[in-house]
């Protein structure tokens with residue numbers, strides 16, 4: 253950035269000197285803008301990457317077009333190419349863009365967008381790209397993103413240049429018609445229009461391809477990084493516990509897509525519209541005859557331009573006032589849509605339970621209620637859109653005739669030609685279309701802001717969940733060297749702060765096999781969750797052995813989609829164990845009848861009985877051989893005899909594993925060396941105490 257800002261500054265100084273000597277206001281203006289741009293470019297080192305890309309583009313373009321303008325002015329430009337010398341207004345316009353980019357980097361809404369957008373463009377991980385005719389090559393993901401974005405921005409500017417050129421065609425073409433000049437008519441049509449139109453079409457096709465490539469790569473990056481963040485450190489569980497972000501699935505799938513598409517679909521068209529606004533404003537400004545207020549002799553320089561500007565600013569303000577409620581309504585609509593989808597997904601997941609309970613009517617009622625929520629908000633949304641639509645449609649219709657109304661007196665008095673009238677009308681239309689950018693897209697902007705809000709609040713919820721565990725206060729989890737799980741003076745609370753378990757001191761390393769018993773709801777599972785590090789609520793310290801593998805088997809195991817092999821190896825990869833080892837573990841937990849179905853893909857979570865699923869989970873422990881195995885009623889679906897056999901198997905197959913179980917059956921006591929009982933306290937909480945039979949310490 254520094255060398256670039258120095259280059260901009262150097263050129264600006266040259267422009268100031270040259271402008272001073274030749275008394276050229278345009279060149280002096282270019283110098284003044286250049287000095288400001290140099291400062292902005294220098295400072296742009298500190299702004300978000302996404303905005304910095306634009307800063308660099310404009311600074312480079314300023315240097316290129318500014319140098320060309322100065323060379324042309326100094327007479328160092330090839331005589332044959334004089335038509336290509338850019339006027340000083342071009343580097344001025346570009347310089348203003350660069351300054352605007354730096355200025356908007358302080359706007360909070362833009363900062364949020366840039367913060368969400370930047371990580372993709374900073375990603376250093378390599379990816380493979382293919383760009384015909386260049387074969388597959390390896391490039392950093394972020395760099396490819398930057399290249400595509402730069403290419404698209406420049407292409408868009410070229411397209412504005414082409415449409416500017418076509419506006420001159422328009423003037424000459426209509427003048428040829430008015431003057432009945434057939435030769436000029438055909439010349440304009442064949443040699444001017446068809447060439448530029450063909451270039452325009454090809455550039456649009458290239459744009460489509462580059463655009464979609466950028467968007468899909470960007471979206472993939474965002475969806476992956478959000479899902480990684482969500483899955484890290486059990487954030488998905490903690491965020492759900494805290495209830496701080498509804499429907500994370502929608503945020504990861506839908507909102508990242510909307511964000512990427514809309515950021516692109518705002519940034520580039522906005523740029524195009526600003527370029528259009530500036531270039532066509534110059535046309536409007538430079539038509540002197542139109543500077544007289546119709547019906548009077550009062551002359552205002554750039555009258556038509558000012559009319560277009562004031563007209564559009566007033567209209568934008570009105571649209572904003574009418575459309576404001578849409579932002580909240582769009583947010584709400586997305587939330588209700590997601591709730592409906594979630595209800596359907598749950599119905600599919602618990603289909604068996606619902607069918608057994610004959611719960612279909614209740615489900616139907618629930619679904620209807622969820623859809624009712626959608627409809628209710630939808631009508632509000634429709635009314636808001638109607639109000640905005642009434643205004644925007646009327647505005648767009650008025651636009652067709654307003655410039656003609658302004659110009660008609662000049663035309664009929666013979667002061668302007670038909671060609672000029674149509675060109676000015678076209679330019680007026682372009683300027684006010686550019687100005688009405690926000691009006692036309694108000695609805696889209698509302699849903700864009702809603703997506704940004706959902707993504708940032710999702711990030712905040714995750715950060716909050718992590719802070720709850722990382723802080724000094726609260727429930728801490730520390731690793732110790734002594735190899736024991738030790739819970740010090742600790743209180744475990746519910747998310748609302750109500751205490752449920754008070755631990756004075758609990759040492760689970762005293763025996764090799766410990767059974768935790770206590771009334772239902774006394775906090776046994778919560779104690780296990782705190783030990784495994786996923787329960788963030790409470791105060792105190794849970795000490796766990798350093799480098800120890802801890803595995804926790806819940807009462808209802810989770811079976812992933814896919815083969816039986818992948819369900820058995822979970823959370824390891826499906827090929828983590830060889831067939832023989834897996835089959836042996838299956839035999840040990842009495843799942844030998846499934847030996848030959850290892851590679852069958854099925855909904856195993858619905859196919860296997862509750863007891864089979866629990867035995868499958870025990871097989872996972874036999875394969876993973878953890879140092880600590882926590883069983884939270886993990887064999888409760890088995891009959892007493894089978895439960896005893898499974899415990900004997902664990903004992904035999906995992907002699908070095910410390911086992912801590914939660915269970916209600918009295919027969920379990922025989923299989924453990926120590927018993928911890930949840931004893932009630934006067935305040936309704938429970939305290940775990942070692943109550944029986946610490947026979948050994950392995």
Ligand SMILES: Nc1ncnc2c1ncn2[C@@H]1O[C@H](COP(=O)(O)OP(=O)(O)OP(=O)(O)O)[C@@H](O)[C@H]1O
Nearest residue numbers: 493746747752770771772773774775776777778779
């Ligand atoms: N996410 C939560 N939000 C609010 N309350 C919760 C949450 N999780 C657990 N609880 C409450 O905490 C208390 C302890 O629950 P826990 O599951 O630890 O009990 P338990 O002793 O394992 O019960 P059981 O023997 O019936 O499995 C219960 O009253 C339960 O309703």
